[in-house]
Amino acid sequence: MENIESIYYIETNRTFTLLRKYAWIFTLTVAIGGLWFPKFGLFVLPVIAGLSLTSFFKGRYWCGNICPHGSLFDSVLLQFSKNREIPHFFKSKFLRISFFLFFSFQIGRKLVSVINIYGQAPFLDKLGFIFVASYLMVTVLGGITSVFYSPRTWCQFCPMGSIQHMSYKAGKNLGINNETDAKVTIESTDLCHECGMCARVCPMQLDPYLEWNEDGQLDNEKCIRCNTCVENCPAGILEIKNNSADEFNIWEEGELDYYHKDNIRAKIEEIRELSGNIKEFSFRLMEPPHIDVEAGQFILVKVSDKHQMYRAYSIAGIEDDGSLIKVTVMRITDGYGTSIIFSDFEEGQVIELKGPMGHELVVDKDAEDVMLVGGGIGITPFIPIVEDIVHNDNHIKNAKLIYGVNEEDQFLYRDFFEEMDAESDKFDFVPVVAFDDNWNGEKGFVTDVMDKYELDDYKIYMCGPGPMEAAARQLLEEKDFDQSHLYAEST
Structure with missing residues (x-):
């Protein structure tokens, strides 16, 4: 489990503006250039004023969007960091207060010493060097903790962060920053x-x-x-x-009815290996003994008690009136959740679920023409959907499933879809292979097959890798397809 915990924190882009990406140049200019040109340190004074004023209205916004040291940590040092959990000591209030008092005492002591030569030629150099030295100290100490722990370790006890905390509290207590x-x-x-x-x-x-x-x-x-x-x-x-702004996404009445986060206790009844990195898990519900679930929804599977973390998986099977739920899981290299599922989940084990959730892939049964488009592991939600279309009452007259993989041996549940195709006149299974010269069926990508149909009358439901979804959306735009009839979920 220790190795799994080492991949919990993820390195990802944290610089979304040019300022955040390149503000670190200011840090090195002051911290290093200031050793030769001490007056560079005077530029730190407007920085202190700026972060104090900004935090009064917007909390630690400066730290995350403007701070030159923050830019250094996120833009430069992240790529060299171990990016592991920050020790509790660095997060403690004790260290934050102690370091702030120590830092304030040292700066204050040096300022008193420099004030004694006010009006003399070296005054500005001496004053600037105080801040050059502090910037250099932060760069060195922050850099070391960034590399050995996490890029923002320094920010846990940064004196400037403490100033922002105090300024922000003042703004809140005075009720001035409610609108900002x-x-x-x-x-x-x-x-x-x-x-x-x-x-x-x-x-x-x-x-x-x-x-x-x-x-x-x-x-x-x-x-x-x-x-x-x-x-x-x-x-x-x-x-x-x-908090006083308008809602940024108003949901239509009834849409949230598809999102149930009811707690469910279940036992792993069966684990079936479908390929080297894909397994099917069957969960027998215990409390409650069954749930109301629609084909196309997904379930949350708890993977970590330490982090109270769940993983969302499309429901690949609904049996025994909702008392048995199946999901298909593909192991992802260095994936935290799937590593736990593959190494720790065993048959007979009791786990926690939540759900069912989602309506993106719940098929409109009043539609006459339906096209299902799946890629890779994204095929799993279409198993109960196809079974529901074939076996239950609906107005669907023409349903097509276009399922794309790179090579023939990567198809999942192919026998099931072929059986449904043979059983029903209204359902057609169209398997597509991209890179296999021995394949005799449709070749290319799912978009190549979609392009062969007149799509205007279809409602299209799509689940697969991001690139597949992006390519399909582009095709549909080129064909002037009504996007309100497209329902998609990425894997």
Whole structure:
């Protein structure tokens, strides 16, 4: 488990503006160039003023979006960092207060000494060098902790961060920053997959998905509003917004009815290996004994008690009136969740589920023409969907499943889809292989097959890798397809 924990935190892009990407040049200019030109240190004074004023209205926004040292940590040192868990000592209030007092005493002592030569020629050089020395100290100490722990280790006890904390509290206590205090906000906690991605990419190693307040906002004062969690949320349901602003995504009435996060206890009844890196897990429900689930929905599977983390998997099978749920899992190289599932999950083990959730792939049974497009492991939600189309009452007259893989031996559940094809006149299974000269069926990509059909009358449901989805969307745009009839979910 120790090796698995070492891959919990993820290196990802944290620099979304030119300022955040290149502000580190200012740091090196002052810290190193100031050794020869001490007056460079005077540029630190407006930095202190700027972060103090900004934090009064926006919390630690400066730290995550403007700070030159933060740019150095995120833009340069991240690629050399071990990016592991920051030790609790560095996060402690004791260290933060102690270091702030020590730093303030040292700066104050030096300022008193320099004031004694006010009006003399070397005054500005001496004054500037105080800040050059402090910038150099932060660069060295912050750089070392960045490499050996995590890039933002220094930010846990940074004196400038403490100043921002105090300024922010003053703004809140005075009620002045109510209109300016933008925080990480979730559309609805019902939509959260609790996958922990926001925590795994957070530079400050916070746990947003476990800390939402009643308004769906992150109140943690250590949040630096850097947008990293927003950019990396798989569900795309995060934004940095002010608590007095309008809702940033209004859901139509009834849409949230498809998102049930009921707690479920289940036993792993069977684990079936489909290929070297793909397994099918069958969960027998215990409490409750069954659930109401629709074909096309997904379930949350708890993978970590330490992080209270779940993984979302499309439901690949619904049996015994909703008392047996199947999911198909593909192991991802260096994947935290799938590594735990493949190494720790055993038949007979009791685990926690949540759900069912989602409506993106729930097929409109009043439609007459339906096209299902799957790629790779993205085929799994179409198993219960196809079974439902073939065996249950609906208005569907023409359903096609286009399933693409790179090589013939990568098809999953091929026998099942061929059986459904043979059984029903309204369902056609169209397997597609991209790179296999021995394959005698449709060759190329799913988009090559889609392009052969007149698509205007279809409702299209798509699940597969991002590149497949992007290529399909481009094709549909070129064909002037009504995008409101496209429903997609990426794997």
